[in-house]
Amino acid sequence: xxxxxxxxxxxxxxxxxxxxxxxxxxxxxxxxxxxxxxxxxxxxxxxxxxxxxxxxxxxxxxxxxxxxxxxxxxxxxxxxxxxxxxxxxxxxxxxxxxxxxxxxxxxxxxxxxxxxxxxxxxxxxxxxxxxxxxxxxxxxxxxxxxxxxxxxxxxxxxxxxxxxxxxxxxxxxxxxxxxxxxxxxxxxxxxxxxxxxxxxxxxxxxxxxxxxx
Ligand SMILES: C[S@@+](CC[C@H](N)C(=O)[O-])C[C@H]1O[C@@H](n2cnc3c(N)ncnc32)[C@H](O)[C@@H]1O
Numbered sequence: 686x687x688x689x690x691x692x693x694x695x696x697x698x699x700x701x702x703x704x705x706x707x708x709x710x711x712x713x714x715x716x717x718x719x720x721x722x723x724x725x726x727x728x729x730x731x732x733x734x735x736x737x738x739x740x741x742x743x744x745x746x747x748x749x750x751x752x753x754x755x756x757x758x759x760x761x762x763x764x765x766x767x768x769x770x771x772x773x774x775x776x777x778x779x780x781x782x783x784x785x786x787x788x789x790x791x792x793x794x795x796x797x798x799x800x801x802x803x804x805x806x807x808x809x810x811x812x813x814x815x816x817x818x819x820x821x822x823x824x825x826x827x828x829x830x831x832x833x834x835x836x837x838x839x840x841x842x843x844x845x846x847x848x849x850x851x852x853x854x855x856x857x858x859x860x861x862x863x864x865x866x867x868x869x870x871x872x873x874x875x876x877x878x879x880x881x882x883x884x885x886x887x888x889x890x891x892x893x894x895x896x897x898x
Contacts, residue, residue: 703814708783713781750764778807782803788815808880830846862879
């Protein structure tokens, strides 16, 4: 029996609707912290123009490998072992990096390494998409997120819901520009950054930032 995330079953549809737009012109996608692989299977199935590369830390890799192998999708690659603290990441450059529900699990050093690795990995014109709960100017977007943050910190004091401003600062250090902030169901967001193409005016401009308070 492979592990199943109920949250993935609930959020994969809304996330797909955003990725279909944000990744419409991309090809090679690296997913960080693929977990059970349900997202990878769903997005590779419905976005056949993408080649989807799942990854996980070595300890979590075996069930992910099994799920991806069971599906045998032509555009879904065998998962690779990747800890965001690896330097460099053991993969080729990509057009997009996606990760869901991972930054609040990692400690702040790993979050910084996530952006460092994504920055190294993304080609010009590439896109970084991060799904999960966020804080804005220190405020949670809903009471359920405040409770979730307290639960995370009781379990691991170094984890917790991240501040949008801190993440955006790490992205800017990597030469990435905020492109969009999509409000998602259940007090989640999808943040999208782009690496501008050299010499293309406005290539990193916002497509309409729908930012929470
Ligand atoms: C809450 S799960 C999310 C999994 C999946 N993306 C989802 O949305 O269901 C967090 C994931 O982050 C991964 N993770 C934690 N630390 C990591 C690190 N340093 N590098 C890469 N992945 C990490 C864990 O192995 C775990 O699969």
